[in-house]
Amino acid sequence: MHRRTLAGIVTGLTLVAAAGCGTPAADDQSADSGAGKDHGAVEGAQEVAEPQLHLTTIDAGGAVAQLDLLEESSAEVGTIGAPSAVESDGRYLFATTADGVEIVDSGMWTWDHGDHFHYYRGKPTLVGTVEGDGDATVATGPLSTAGVFFEGSGEAILLDNKALADGEVRELFRVEEEPHDGLVAPLGDGALVTVADGGAVTGLRYHDADGNADGDQITCAQASGTITTKVGVLVGCADGAVLATETDGEPSFERVEYPEGTTAPRAMSFDGRKGRPTVAALSGRAGIWLLDTRERTWSHLDAGVPLRQVVAADDEEGHVLALDTTGRVRVFAAEDGEQLAATEPLVDLSEAAAGVDLVVDQERAYLNVPAEGVVHEIDYADKARIARTLETPTAPVFFTETGR
Template sequence: MHRRTLAGLVGTVTGLTMAATTGCGSTAAAPADDGARSEKGHGAVEGAEEVGEPQLHLTTIDADGAVAQLDLVEGSSAKVGTIGAPSAVESDGRYLFATTAAGVEVVDSGVWTWDHGDHFHYYRGEPTLLGAIDGEGEARVATGPLSTAGSTGIFFRDSGEAVLLDNEALADGEARELFRLDAEPHDGLVAPFADGALVTVADGGEVTALSYRDADGDAVGEQIPCVEASGTITTRVGVVVGCADGAVLATETDGKADFERIAYPEGTTAPRATAFEGRKSRPTVAALSGKTGIWLLDTRERTWTHLDTGTPLRQVVAADDEDGHVLALDTTGRVRVYSAEGGKQLAATAPLVDPGDGGVDLVVDQERAYLNAPDEGVVHEIDYADRARIARTLETPTAPVFFTETGR
């Protein structure tokens, strides 16, 4: 297997810089037309068909592990197979990574988008189950921007094992580990970055820093301070990891890695961000701040914005579209739409779900939001730009205890 290397990283990793230094010269971590990312023909995989539009599906997993898909364009549905009973599910828009008694089981939806920066390629293949990544206890999964290149990180909290999966191998149907590292048990993460990953470093179970590891698992450069690291996401600009005092933003330019600290605004007393959500491959992401607040992190401008909604919230997602929509699921089961400019509420639905139900999730794409109601066996499709109108209520072939939109 060919792997692109981050040539000359040793000695080129810069120190942490403060958020005020915008215009740092870093380029986006989003997909670009380089040799490593074109090996698969811009996302092409043998046996898959390139098509002219995104193949959007809802992929669902019920409480017993039955996996199924609903085609959002054609309306057809199909059962994929059965995995172990899941306790958590993460997705990159193609694969679903389900934590089960077997470890992390991988579901390939068979539909994906290759983001080429200024245009996209869309593919459709057969959905399949790719087996399990061995591990014990709760798993934290972090994904990258592309499903046929780069990697996926898994951290098993109970054992302290840090695993990096090869996405190119996943695309060929093989769950191949690039590295597996042993550390002390802690609430950690493995955030895919460049040819390797940022892995949490703990002392006595408390996270103190991040270590950049190459594709072989070897430490490269100095550790990056990040006390109480929690939450990671890949944006159009780079890889974000939340820290007690703000966030670390990792970017790569011409084979050089740069780690910047984006500190919270001076004097803020708002609770920190511990998890980030946003529309895939956009620069701005959202995070809950306490019970009623929202943090918006603009990784392009290296700035934080705090919104106080006055409403108890359960989940927030940044659409980061032209109108700056921020979506939230509140504790009464309503989906609320806010403006990123000032936090004004623009619209709200009636109560749609019991937000106490396990697995209730809000997923956002360029035009729609999706909210699952597991007890009813449906997913609500919401046009958030049109007064949060319920566009469709979709019956899924298995109860959507866990779900995501795939083909993105």
């Protein structure tokens, strides 16, 4: 294995935008829903032929930088407050700092038009801050709209996607709930917001774009973890999950309960390749839950070793990636849990656990090593081969792949 800033050729994604604009499958929630005919275009951004894949990094002091995986160049973006957590939708980074949630626009994104994609390249910028009290939970949706919940104040906020694209932080709504460990999950023009009683989450309620509560409470005891898939918005519950979808502007909700008789620990958070229906979640120390939101089915795998993170690649081969507690990246088969490959230890989690993250795209996985200031690029379909070790412009305490 060798180290260099950016050498070699990135194995390019060969998805090319189709000439026409077809209709997505009926069960898929296309990111184009309600978006008009601009296909995600924003003034000042250039539409290009392939995904503009970057690694966007934030160091311990808040310095933001980008590493271009296609053009082999890097650039500084600016500085935010020292981050304690970062979430991303593949374009924006939402960093929790002492001031609230500070937003970084990577300037790189992919627009999912159902049966094909459009790719854009713009200028990275620091957008602004969502102010609030206490720890923040951020959830993103298919249109880059984000929901923010501040635990200390119980404030639930839905951000305006169009304003974000124009470089402005604007709130569609800010509603006050009982202070609790909650979430705001964007759905269509509105969002699902957790409801609590005495600090314990009992369910979810849909709020429209003006913040008005619409309909009855949706039962979801101990709601934890949310992710947007190709099918809809998923929220984890004590006994399974709620899958929320939207048709012609009308939200609908389904319960996907765990298999009858299961004793495996529940899923608390979900992770998966963007734009795919299947997601993964840890189940206790060594278990993996997989939820296929298209089929509405759970399956459970036993990794046989203690794990720290799991991600569903949901590709043709059904790869599931895991970072174990020894710092190895392991690759499993979704069908039966067979281990297909494993790396040597890549990160010392006893010394650098904070910020270590595993991100997966169609062909590669990326693992950051904050103590060394590098990100490993892993070809998970080729026996977990280390394709490159990338030195980033800043020591990446937090990072994500943008342009996806």
